[in-house]
Amino acid sequence: MADSEYILQLENISKFFGPVIALNGVTLRLRRGEVHCLLGDNGAGKSTLIKTLSGVFAPEQGQYLVDGAPVRFRSPRDALDAGIATVYQDLALVPLMSVTRNFFMGREPVKKLFGLLPVMDHAGAAAIAMAKLAEMGIRVRDADQMIGNMSGGEKQCLAIARAIHFGARVLILDEPTAALGVKQSVNVLKLIHKARERGISVIFITHNVNHAYPVGDSFTLLNRGQSMGTFAKAAVSKEAVLDMMAGGAEMKTMMADLEGVTI
Numbered sequence: 001m002a003d004s005e006y007i008l009q010l011e012n013i014s015k016f017f018g019p020v021i022a023l024n025g026v027t028l029r030l031r032r033g034e035v036h037c038l039l040g041d042n043g044a045g046k047s048t049l050i051k052t053l054s055g056v057f058a059p060e061q062g063q064y065l066v067d068g069a070p071v072r073f074r075s076p077r078d079a080l081d082a083g084i085a086t087v088y089q090d091l092a093l094v095p096l097m098s099v100t101r102n103f104f105m106g107r108e109p110v111k112k113l114f115g116l117l118p119v120m121d122h123a124g125a126a127a128i129a130m131a132k133l134a135e136m137g138i139r140v141r142d143a144d145q146m147i148g149n150m151s152g153g154e155k156q157c158l159a160i161a162r163a164i165h166f167g168a169r170v171l172i173l174d175e176p177t178a179a180l181g182v183k184q185s186v187n188v189l190k191l192i193h194k195a196r197e198r199g200i201s202v203i204f205i206t207h208n209v210n211h212a213y214p215v216g217d218s219f220t221l222l223n224r225g226q227s228m229g230t231f232a233k234a235a236v237s238k239e240a241v242l243d244m245m246a247g248g249a250e251m252k253t254m255m256a257d258l259e260g261v262t263i
């Protein structure tokens, strides 16, 4: 059902860790081509939710649908095969390997030596890595440069460009700007915008409303394992999102004010 309005849906998902209720009946629906921001404070359940999306956890209750059809991922590999790529906060990059090696990670193009012997096409791989990064507006001086020498923002950009190159339809970014300064955060936000322009649907996890609001089309707020709702940008101001994040009585008033405009 590729004509489903949503590319991904988590419906009424719950997840328990012993007595801890990490997620309690959470619904998250990602529209095709949108940037959907998942906001919430520490311990709200954001990582647990994305681990469910990326196939690390099977939901104990609730349903997971891709293109409108129920799925049951047994591992992150299954999710990746369905075009759902997750860029984790620790990035899974190898500092002592080059930009090219990190870009391909064992999926390097191969050429035949003497028309027979398959060997890694190093020059070809470097050229592709540089070109793909350049397409995303990332300039790397030298493809043989060690990743360990790149800035946090450049590494984050490389991980995103890699996921896009290998065919991600959905990009899940867990706090990509958390460890970055202002300028590098802006670069990552630009990249999120570019991914969206290419028709990729994005889930952007953050607790920074100032980062989420400019690039987000809609916002889901998590609070202690429960969803406080999903709001389209047209229906909610940045200040209202900030207030909801702050919680408490203000939040209840805001929620009452927003009744009828939730999506």
Ligand SMILES: Nc1ncnc2c1ncn2[C@@H]1O[C@H](COP(=O)(O)OP(=O)(O)OP(=O)(O)O)[C@@H](O)[C@H]1O
Pocket: 017, 020, 021, 022, 040, 041, 042, 043, 044, 045, 046, 047, 048, 049
């Ligand atoms: N493997 C686990 N075992 C036990 N409890 C866990 C486990 N993973 C998460 N939890 C608990 O589930 C709740 C939600 O955690 P989660 O990591 O999803 O929050 P988060 O929103 O990602 O927080 P942060 O912003 O700090 O990363 C927390 O109370 C946490 O202690």
Ligand SMILES: [Mg+2]
Pocket: 046, 047, 048
């Ligand atoms: Mg987390």
